[in-house]
Amino acid sequence: MPSSFRPSRRDFLKVSTALGGGLALELALPALGAEAKGPELTAWIVIRPNDEVIIRVARSEMGQGSSTGLPMLVAEELECDWRKVKVEFVSSAENLRRNRVWGSMATGGSQSIRSSQEYLRKAGATAREMLIAAAAQRWKVDAADCDAENSTIIHRPSGRKVRFGQVAQAASRLELPQDVKLKDPKDWNLLGRSARRLDIKDKVTGKPLFGIDVQLPGMLHAAIAQCPVFRGKLKTVADEQLLGLRGLVRVVKLDDAVAVVADSWWRAQKMLKLLPVEWDPGANGGATTASIREFVRFGLEDSSAPVARNDGDVEAAFSQAAKVVEAEYFAPFLNHAPLEPMNCTALVKGDRVEVWAPTQNAEATHAAAAAAAGVALENVEVHLTYLGGGFGRRGFQDYTRQAVAIAKAVEGRPVKLLWSREEDMQHDFYRPMTMMRFKAALDAGGEVTALRVRDASHSIMASVRPQEIKDGIDRHALGGIIDLPYSIPSLRIEFAMRNSHVPVGFMRTVFHSQNPFMRECFIDELAVAAGRDPVEFRRPLLKDKPKDLGVLEAVVKASGWGTPLPAGIHRGVAVQDSHGSYAAAVFEVAVSSEGEIDIRRVVVAVDPGHVVNPDSAEAQVQSCVAYGLTSALWGEITLKDGRVEQKNFDDYRIMRIAEMPRRIEAVLVPSGGFWGGMGETPLAPLAPALCNAVFAATGTRIRALPLKSQGFSVASTA
Amino acid sequence: MIELTVNGRKHNVDVEPEMPLLWVLRDVLDVKGPKYGCGIAQCGACTVHLNGEPVRSCSVPVSAAAGQKVLTIEGLAQRGQLHPVQKAWIDNEVPQCGYCQSGQIMAAVALLTRNPSPSDKDIDAAMTNICRCGTYARIRTAIHAAAKSPKPAKAKA
DSSP: OOTTOOOOOOTTOEEEEOGGGOEEEEOSSOBTTTSOOSOEETTTEEEOTTOOEEEEEOSOOSSSOHHHHHHHHHHHHHTOOGGGEEEEEOOHHHHHHTTSTTOOOBOOTTOHHHHHHHHHHHHHHHHHHHHHHHHHHHHTSOGGGEEEETTEEEETTTTEEEEHHHHHHHHHTSOOOSSOOOOOGGGOSSTTSOOOOTTHHHHHTTOOOBGGGOOOTTOEEEEEEEOSSTTOEEEEEOGGGGTTOTTEEEEEEOSSEEEEEESSHHHHHHHHHHSOEEEEOGGGTTOOHHHHHHHHHHHHHOTTOOEEEEESOHHHHHHTOSEEEEEEEEEOBBOOOOSSOOEEEEEEETTEEEEEEOOSBHHHHHHHHHHHHTOOGGGEEEEEOBOSOOTTGGGSOHHHHHHHHHHHHTTTSOEEEEOOHHHHHHSOOBBOOEEEEEEEEEOTTSOEEEEEEEEEEOOSHHHHOGGGOBTTBOTTTTTTTTTOSOOOSEEEEEEEEOOOSSOBOOOTTGGGGTHHHHHHHHHHHHHHHHTOOHHHHHHHHTTTOHHHHHHHHHHHHHHTTTSOOOTTOEEEEEEEEETTEEEEEEEEEEEOTTOEEEEEEEEEEEEOSSOSOHHHHHHHHHHHHHHHHHHHHHOOBOEETTEEOOOSTTTSOOOOGGGSOSOEEEEEOOOSSSOOOSSSGGGTTHHHHHHHHHHHHHSOOOOBSOGGGGTOEEOOOO | OEEEEETTEEEEEOOOTTSBHHHIIIIISOOOSSOOSOSSSSSOTTEEEETTEEEEGGGSBGGGGTTSEEEOGGGOSBTTBOOHHHHHHHHTTOOSSOTTHHHHHHHHHHHHHHOSSOOHHHHHHHOOOOOTTOOHHHHHHHHHHHHHSOOOOOOOO
C-alpha cells in the first residue's frame, strides 16, 4: 500500500478476529454476536440484565423498513418496552450451523413480513411465556396469575413485579413451551401503529452502513468490465499495457469479464479504461431492440402456443358478439438502477472464504461464494450489510461470484469489487420485454362475454426455477392475467415463451408492473366501447372478488371519483391485486397540447390484510409512485449490436423531486384475516391508472410504454 | 502532496491531481458518507460542500479543492448536536435505503444557507439529487420543517 494511503480507522470500525481466522469488519450496523451477550430466549430474542432486548432479523434491509417491522412482530407478543429493542442481523453461516433455525433469509416478493409473521409472533409469545414461567417459579405462584407488560412480569393477586432482565437467565434454561397463544389483533398495542424506524439516525449521519463502505486492513479494490454482449466471452487482454502504472496490483481474467485490481477503485477503473480488450460477442452481436421485439412479437402469432386457461366457449361468444375489441400492448426491458451499484468484498484464505455483501439473499450469496471458491458451505462466512436499494437486482449473485474469483487471484488479501454505474446499467437481469394481444366480445348490453389473451413474453422462471414451468406455460409470467379478478364467462389465455439473449429477472412488482398496465388499460378500452364509466364497468365484473372490489370502492371514495373536476383535469382508474395484497389507484392529470402531463393528484388504496407500521406503509406507497412512474414515463432499455445502449442516469432518466407528484394520498384499508405484501402491490395499478387518465384527457390510448416513446413528457416545476 | 481541509482537519494527500475529490475522501481519507452513484455529476449522492458551496465530488478533481475547505455529512454535527436538517430528517422519517441521504442532506443544508425559507419551487430547483426509493415528499416536508427551526451555529468546514 503506498504511503499516501493512510486509512484513518474510525471508532466504530472495529476489526476483530472472526470465525475461521479471517478478518471481520464491524460496520456501524449490527452483526450477529455484536449485541447478543446475554441469555437467548428462542433463537430470535436475547434479553440482557438491563432489560435491553435484542431481536434478530433474518431478512435484508434495503429501505423497505423490515428491520423495524419484523422486530415489531416479535415485540408485540413479547410485551417488551419497544424503546429497549435493538436489532441484529443473523448470519448465514450461523443459520447453516443451527439447522436453519431462522428460516429463509431471502428478501424479495414482498415476503419478509407475510411469510415470517407467524413464526416471529410465536417466538415473541414463546419467550413471554418462558419469562412468566420463570417469574412464577421464583415467586412459587401459579403462572396463570401472572401477566407480562412493558418488559415487566406482574403477579396480579399480590401486585409483585419483576423486570424481564431479572428473570431472563432463568427463563432461558426452561423448556420451550408448545402451542403458545397469539394475541387477537384487536389487542395489539404496537402493530398497526406507527413506530419510529430503528435505522434512521445512522442514515442521516453518514455512517458506513453499505457494502460499498466496507473497509478492511490491506484491502484492494477491483473494477470490472464485462462482455458488452450478453453470453459473449473474453477473448484477449493486453494487460502488459498497464505495467508500471500507479497502484496496479494485477489484471484478473474471467470467462466473460476482466477486472483490474489496484490500490484504489478510481485507479483500477482508470486503468480498466486504458486496457485493450477484445471480446468474442458470440451469436448475439447483431441483436437490436427491433429484432428482439420482432422475436417476441412472433409469440403473438405462433399457432402452437399452449393454452393456460380455457373457460366457457370463447369462439361461440365471439360469433355472437355485438362488438369485438382488439388491442396489442407492449412493455420494454427495464434496468433496476439501485443507487448503490453492485459490489461485493471478498477474502479467500486457503479453503476459507469471507464475503461482505449488500445482498437480498445472504444464503444465496453464501452458496455462490462457496461454489465460486470451490469450498464447502461450512467454510464460508457472509457479512450482510445494508443495501443501497435492491428492487430485486440483489437477489442475483453474479457480483458475488466475480468478487470471490478475483479474491482467489489475490489470495490472502481482501478485495472490494465495485461496478461502475455503466456496468450496472449494461449488465442487469432486466425486467422482461412483454407483449400481449387482447380480444374481447361485448354483447348488445355492453357486457363482456368473452376475453382472449395471448401473452408473448420472456420468462424469468425459465432461468431461475425451470421446474415451475409446466407444458411450456410460465404462470409467473402470466401474473395478473391467468388469475384476473374479473368474472368473464368465456376466457382463453395462451402463453408463448420468447426468451432472447437478454438476461431477465425479478424487478419490483415483477410481472405485476407491466401486465396490469396492459390488462387495466384494455379494460378501460372495453368500458369506452360499452359506453360506461370505468368504475361502473368494473363493479359487476368484480362481483366474485370482494377484496379487489373493496380497494376499488376505497379509492373511489377517497378520490371523489365521479365528482366534477376543474376544466382540463381528467381522471383514470385501475385495480390490481399482487403479492398477497390488493391495490387500486386514481390519477388526476392535465395534459397540454404538446403532450406534457401534469400529474395533479395520485390516490392509492391498499388492503394488505394487516398493516404492521402505517408510517412505513405510507412510505412504501410514495416509493412505489416514484419507482413506478419513473418506469412508466421514461423507463426503456434498448439494444444495438447485441448490447445495451443506455449507460448512466443521463440517458436512463430517474424521477427527481421536481417531477414527483405533490399530492400523493395513501389510503390504507386493512381488512384483516390475511397478511399481504406492502412494498410492491401499490405499484401495480399506477401505470394503467395514469395511462387511463391520459386517455381521458387526450383521447390517445397508450398501448406501449414508456410514455416518452409515445410523445408524452411530464411537467416539472423546476 | 495536495493539502485539503476536511471537516476542520488538515490532510496532505499524495495522489494524482485529477483524482476526483470523492475517491480521495472515500478511499484515501476513509470518509465514507459521500457516496458513489453515477460518477458523472447526475445523481448527487456524492454531494459535499467546497467552501460552503454544494459540489458533486465525483466530478471535482482533488486539485480543484487544494487548500480549500471541504465539509461532508460527517462534519455537519456541531459539538455532538445534529444539524437542524439532520433533525428534521429524523423527525420526518425521511430515509428508506438511505444511500442518497448524505448527498440530499448536504444539498438541503446548502439550499437553506443561501435561502432560509425556500418555496416549493426553490426546493425543486435546488434539490436535483436522485432518490431511487422516492423519499421526495418527505424531503420536501423536512426542508420546510428545518427552515422553521432555530438557526444553527454555522458549521465550520
